[in-house]
Amino acid sequence: MTRYTKQLINKVDILYNNVLSLSRNELFYTNFNLTDTFQNRIHLIFIHITFLFVQNRVNKENVINKKFYQKTFDLIFDKIEQNMREIGYGDTPVNKSMRFLIKIFYKILLDCEKYKKMNLEEKNIFFNKFLDQNTIKNRVNNVGLIDYFNKYEDFCYDLGHDSVLKGKINFNYK
Numbered sequence: 236m237t238r239y240t241k242q243l244i245n246k247v248d249i250l251y252n253n254v255l256s257l258s259r260n261e262l263f264y265t266n267f268n269l270t271d272t273f274q275n276r277i278h279l280i281f282i283h284i285t286f287l288f289v290q291n292r293v294n295k296e297n298v299i300n301k302k303f304y305q306k307t308f309d310l311i312f313d314k315i316e317q318n319m320r321e322i323g324y325g326d327t328p329v330n331k332s333m334r335f336l337i338k339i340f341y342k343i344l345l346d347c348e349k350y351k352k353m354n355l356e357e358k359n360i361f362f363n364k365f366l367d368q369n370t371i372k373n374r375v376n377n378v379g380l381i382d383y384f385n386k387y388e389d390f391c392y393d394l395g396h397d398s399v400l401k402g403k404i405n406f407n408y409k
Contacts (some may be wrong), residue, residue, distance in 0.1 A: 246400055246401060246402055247303065247306045247307050247310050248310065248402075249401070249402030249404075250287075250307060250399065250402035250404065251307065251310050251311060251402075252402070252405075253402055253404040253405075254279060254280060254283045254284050254287075254404060257275055257279075257283050257387075257404065257406060258276060258279035258280045258283050259276065259279075260408075262383070262408065263275075263279060264378075266376070266379055267367055267368075267379050267383070268368050268369045268386065269366055269367065269369070269380075270367045270368060270369055271299065272367060273322075274367065275367055278339070278365045278366055279317060279334065279366070280311065281311075281339065281340050281344075281365075282343055282365070282384065283387070283394075284307065284311060284386050285340070285343050285344045286347055286350075286384075286391040287391055287394075287399055287404075288304060288344060288355055289344070289347050289348050289350075289391070289398070290391045290392055290399070291304055291376040291399070292348070293317070296409045303400060305398045312333065312336070312337065315328060315333070315336060315390075317334060318335055319333075320367070331369065339365070343365060346361050347388075350388060351388065352386070355381065357382075358377070358381045359370060359377050359381065362377045362380050362381065362384075363377070366380070383408050386406075386408060386409075387408070390406045
């Protein structure tokens with residue numbers, strides 16, 4: 236393995252751990268009343284990372300870094316697969332689930348590309364489609380969740396590409 240590849244893998248690990256921290260924020264399970272499930276945690280990781288992927292697509296000058304984003308994609312799915320195996324899933328369920336999760340990831344990615352143009356109702360539908368909540372009342376109106384991801388999306392668009400490559404995702408929701 237070349238020195239460049241080792242550095243790339245290290246940077247991808249840092250980015251993954253930062254996205255994981257954002258996705259595990261207790262704010263989602265207290266203020267936004269999401270259920271703390273394996274599925275919700277994975278979908279939150281997907282939503283957080285896809286905004287970074289969309290930001291990369293918008294900045295055409297960063298095409299050179301496709302390798303970084305491919306490694307990030309690979310690492311996310313490797314980690315999910317490892318977690319599923321640790322929980323006790325066998326080969327067949329893991330393989331079936333991974334195919335399903337990749338489809339979900341791409342659905343989220345496509346929706347996140349259109350996120351900026353979505354109105355409040357469309358954003359609400361988006362979150363209801365991918366995230367489970369503790370009460371029906373919250374499903375009707377995800378204002379807090381929408382506000383969080385509106386600010387996160389703006390943060391991602393303002394984020395310099397070098398920050399992403401270094402894994403410096405210091406988003407604080409206020």
